[in-house]
Amino acid sequence: MPELPEAEVVRRGMARWAAGATAGELAVLDPRSVRRSPGGAGALRERLAGAELAEPARRGKFLWLPLAGGEDAVVVHLGMSGQVRVDDPGAPDQRHLRLRLPVRSADGSAHELRFVDQRIFGGWWLDPVVQDPASGDAVPASAAHIALDPLHPLFDADEVHRRLVRRRSTLKRALLDQTLVSGIGNIYADEALWAARLHPERPTERMTRPQTRAVLAAVQDVMRRALAVGGTSFDALYVNVDGRSGYFARSLEAYGRTGQACRRCAAEGREGVIVREPFMNRASHLCPRCQPRPRRSTRTVTG
DNA sequence: ACTAAGTCCTGCTAGC
């Protein structure tokens, strides 16, 4: 699933051909992929035709193509199965191809930016650009509520801690809340919790500052390592703009390793096994020996 | 029938 490292790989892949390019006429093969765009396919197509694209940008899992002039941008969100592909004009359609944007790149070459999305959680939409007062960044309005991501230069773990302990929730749920810290999804949440030896159900108000620092440092570490090898690919759902897979799946310690030995336990002579636990109609993967379930919460249970 | 999951939206509840 695309999380921050995968979105960043896609951003870099797009940058070479999109930065400074001139857009042609957008083909909308499935209007559901532009359902968030004001005015629908027609308005988006009209705005893009002939528009100059600037350097692609990203915050958390949100990507966008700023349009020359700086007043608006095309947001590209991958959802859970979205891909951006850069193809030669006339290349055969991919299965689940939803959008096709011809571009004349800065070097004069012709390409197509294509949006392929099996499950249609993602999409493209036109959005005004606003200034985020906290960072000074220019961001699309629909991404303005998103917190800084862990790889942002101004990311402040202690500020996240202060906000975290005010919450009456649990740790993994908080890590997935894009308004607290952005870019983390189910894979990197499980990996960071394993690395920091913290249970996903740990109450947020009982987190210590060293624990918060540890889990956020683990997020940064696992994201940087994933980025270095092109992201995490489990199947054909996530690929780079060239259609190539990332190699981080083989480095995962918790996610997707249900029933397999915990490698840290094995290295230390213990026999922990990764288990899968239900979580928000989804799943968490963890080692019960490294990540013991917190003792019963001190939170008041009404009844 | 059930699995995968990012984000938006709705509705509930605690607390004042």
Added chain:
DNA sequence: TGCTAGCAGGACTTAG
């Protein structure tokens, strides 16, 4: 009793 902020959970989606 009523308001609000914050939190939890459902809806959306398709292939295997």
